[in-house]
Amino acid sequence: MNRVAPPTTQPQQKDDAVQHRSTLKNPFRAPSTRTRRRLSAAGSLAGLTVLAAIVTLAALSLTACERTEAAEASSAKKVIVLGFDGMDYGLTKKLMAEGRMPNFQKLADMGGFSPLGTAIPPQSPVAWSDFITGMDAGGHGIFDFVHRDPKTMEPYLSTSRSVSEPPIMTFGRWQIPGSGKVELLRHGEAFWQELGNHGVETSIYRMPANFPPSGTATRELSGMGVPDINGDPGRFSFYTSELFAFSGKELSGGEVYEVDAFDNEVHAALHGPNNPFLQEPQELTTDFTAYIDPVEDAAKIVVGDEERLLKVGEWSDWVPFELEMIPTQKVPAMVRFYLRQVRPEFELYASPINIDPENQALPVSYPADFAEDLAKEGGRFYTQGMPEDTKSLSDGVLDRDEFLAQTKITNDEIKRQYKIALSKFDKGLLFYYFGDTDQVSHMMWRSMDPDHPAYDPQVDAKYADVIPSLYQEMDGVVGYTLEHMDPDTVLVVMSDHGFMSWRRAVNLNSWLRDHGYLVVKDPTLRSGGDMFSNVDWSRTKAYGLGINGLYINLKGREKNGIVDPADKQALMDQIEADLLGLVDPSNGAQAVSRVFQSQRDYHDRGYLSIGPDMLVGYALHYRGSNESALGELTPDVFSDNTEAWSGDHCIDPAVVPGILLTSQPLPKKATKLENLAAAVLSEFGVERFPVEHPTAEHPAP
Numbered sequence: 001m002n003r004v005a006p007p008t009t010q011p012q013q014k015d016d017a018v019q020h021r022s023t024l025k026n027p028f029r030a031p032s033t034r035t036r037r038r039l040s041a042a043g044s045l046a047g048l049t050v051l052a053a054i055v056t057l058a059a060l061s062l063t064a065c066e067r068t069e070a071a072e073a074s075s076a077k078k079v080i081v082l083g084f085d086g087m088d089y090g091l092t093k094k095l096m097a098e099g100r101m102p103n104f105q106k107l108a109d110m111g112g113f114s115p116l117g118t119a120i121p122p123q124s125p126v127a128w129s130d131f132i133t134g135m136d137a138g139g140h141g142i143f144d145f146v147h148r149d150p151k152t153m154e155p156y157l158s159t160s161r162s163v164s165e166p167p168i169m170t171f172g173r174w175q176i177p178g179s180g181k182v183e184l185l186r187h188g189e190a191f192w193q194e195l196g197n198h199g200v201e202t203s204i205y206r207m208p209a210n211f212p213p214s215g216t217a218t219r220e221l222s223g224m225g226v227p228d229i230n231g232d233p234g235r236f237s238f239y240t241s242e243l244f245a246f247s248g249k250e251l252s253g254g255e256v257y258e259v260d261a262f263d264n265e266v267h268a269a270l271h272g273p274n275n276p277f278l279q280e281p282q283e284l285t286t287d288f289t290a291y292i293d294p295v296e297d298a299a300k301i302v303v304g305d306e307e308r309l310l311k312v313g314e315w316s317d318w319v320p321f322e323l324e325m326i327p328t329q330k331v332p333a334m335v336r337f338y339l340r341q342v343r344p345e346f347e348l349y350a351s352p353i354n355i356d357p358e359n360q361a362l363p364v365s366y367p368a369d370f371a372e373d374l375a376k377e378g379g380r381f382y383t384q385g386m387p388e389d390t391k392s393l394s395d396g397v398l399d400r401d402e403f404l405a406q407t408k409i410t411n412d413e414i415k416r417q418y419k420i421a422l423s424k425f426d427k428g429l430l431f432y433y434f435g436d437t438d439q440v441s442h443m444m445w446r447s448m449d450p451d452h453p454a455y456d457p458q459v460d461a462k463y464a465d466v467i468p469s470l471y472q473e474m475d476g477v478v479g480y481t482l483e484h485m486d487p488d489t490v491l492v493v494m495s496d497h498g499f500m501s502w503r504r505a506v507n508l509n510s511w512l513r514d515h516g517y518l519v520v521k522d523p524t525l526r527s528g529g530d531m532f533s534n535v536d537w538s539r540t541k542a543y544g545l546g547i548n549g550l551y552i553n554l555k556g557r558e559k560n561g562i563v564d565p566a567d568k569q570a571l572m573d574q575i576e577a578d579l580l581g582l583v584d585p586s587n588g589a590q591a592v593s594r595v596f597q598s599q600r601d602y603h604d605r606g607y608l609s610i611g612p613d614m615l616v617g618y619a620l621h622y623r624g625s626n627e628s629a630l631g632e633l634t635p636d637v638f639s640d641n642t643e644a645w646s647g648d649h650c651i652d653p654a655v656v657p658g659i660l661l662t663s664q665p666l667p668k669k670a671t672k673l674e675n676l677a678a679a680v681l682s683e684f685g686v687e688r689f690p691v692e693h694p695t696a697e698h699p700a701p
Contacts, residue, residue, distance in 0.1 A: 253391020445647025
């Protein structure tokens with residue numbers, strides 16, 4: 001039996017999108033109906049569907065660097081950077097003052113504590129790309145979770161894309177799939193590459209917006225952006241014997257499979273991508289059986305040669321299995337099960353099917369065996385870039401306690417792996433990312449806000465301390481680091497943005513409609529029509545896409561553009577003035593506090609043509625609606641946010657700064673994400689980063 005072989009290396013193209021190619025048989029499908037279904041924009045990447053499934057293994061390289069005596073000296077320096085996604089400055093400061101984060105306070109006393117300016121807009125892939133490259137979105141080309149192709153008006157994932165070549169040969173119902181490539185769409189030089197140029201060893205764990213791994217660090221493990229085995233950000237499966245469960249409800253994050261529990265046995269299947277060896281789309285599947293104990297509330301799950309005995313309320317460890325394409329070609333994968341109940345109805349949750357780090361169908365690390373070594377030493381782990389299953393809670397498949405149990409599993413994996421990373425760290429730079437501070441905050445923030453429209457005192461009061469307790473847990477990580485690092489090691493603790501309670505949603509496209517900037521074909525249809533299906537482009541001047549983006553329907557650029565380039569600036573100025581005057585009729589509050597124009601407010605150049613013409617900085621407690629993010633109109637501009645996703649940060653960046661703490665003052669002052677990497681690199685004597693800021697525009701891809 002042949003499994004997909006490790007990748008071969010190829011040269012890295014500096015300052016271009018990282019490309020990974022393979023001529024191996026393709027273990028992944030071309031885009032299917034499921035992966036191309038409407039992108040959900042509820043918050044962050046957890047809500048986006050990857051528009052193109054991953055189609056190939058990657059070829060990675062690391063250019064060798066000559067070491068000078070000065071480089072050898074700088075490599076003896078040790079710096080640890082801990083990245084806590086979404087850790088809010090205001091809440092951190094409050095908990096420190098209350099004595100609940102003593103290790104943060106100790107660190108602040110050693111080197112300082114300050115807010116850290118975030119990105120425009122303050123979305124995670126944008127913010128982390130600012131930090132990685134030392135440039136704003138105009139230079140690195142990541143403006144949102146989702147971008148659009150102006151020639152087709154189709155949305156696509158902003159951080160990476162995949163392209164499959166035509167089949168090499170077809171015969172009957174079979175085909176030999178062609179090769180493909182996966183591209184990292186973030187541009188610019190990563191700070192660890194510049195350190196490598198100076199002979200400094202770098203270990204980069206779970207850096208967001210870094211999939212496929214760049215191959216320019218000594219070792220890398222990709223984070224946010226790594227898909228599940230289907231090419232999605234992460235889609236769960238829910239098996240139930242209840243008839244018509246979730247009938248009439250569209251689940252944004254997974255699939256529900258109705259099963260029969262006959263004679264205490266349940267037969268079902270795990271669903272993978274389409275088989276690339278078949279011309280007609282057909283999912284790869286692996287059968288499994290659940291044997292229900294006739295007396296106890298328990299079941300045995302059997303997948304191939306793997307067996308797991310679970311009591312109701314228990315989670316399995318990782319269960320490895322294979323998806324057979326043809327007898328000689330199989331896709332290795334892994335899954336976790338949660339037995340929700342066995343009677344009166346059978347209910348079993350299966351996690352998104354993850355890439356197995358011990359046998360990778362697609363490399364999630366550089367070198368490729370780095371992830372394998374981590375798994376063998378510390379156990380298998382979520383390779384999925386955003387492992388906290390927020391969608392299972394939003395969809396009502398898991399309740400809050402079950403969701404928090406699942407996030408604890410991910411957190412425990414990450415902390416266990418961090419201890420291994422710290423124990424092996426002996427020189428250079430170590431970056432380590434913690435993401436649950438962001439994902440748990442998205443789902444639990446309203447429990448701290450009695451004024452949130454969805455706040456229920458009978459339910460939410462119980463969870464009011466979940467986020468503060470998680471911050472305390474991260475304080476423990478900092479304490480562990482201080483105890484185990486050398487006295488001369490510099491420790492930097494940072495976050496990419498803060499948080500706020502998201503109370504009111506604003507449908508930007510509905511506002512554009514009501515102000516005459518966007519015109520509909522059928523005015524009687526006040527709602528629905530996702531992906532702009534009811535938009536009359538021949539009369540539309542502007543439209544919104546993504547959480548913060550606003551585009552001019554520009555002649556010669558957009559597929560059906562009507563605005564003359566000579567009229568663009570005046571139109572943007574008018575829209576900006578109108579948006580700044582937007583008032584919520586329910587309370588008289590200003591809904592937009594800042595409006596950014598890309599040409600005016602981004603100082604870096606190179607990839608402005610990819611992004612929006614304008615970005616909306618919503619005021620405190622306001623955010624762009626999920627519907628508007630993908631071109632769906634609603635009757636009203638404003639609505640209460642009653643979703644489980646109750647906290648957010650995609651607003652005016654001045655309102656949601658991140659945090660910065662250091663064990664000693666850095667040689668250069670860091671005030672925002674863009675100049676933080678330069679401050680860290682100065683610890684190694686690297687005084688210029690980024691090496692150059694692009695001034696000329698590259699053509700849009």
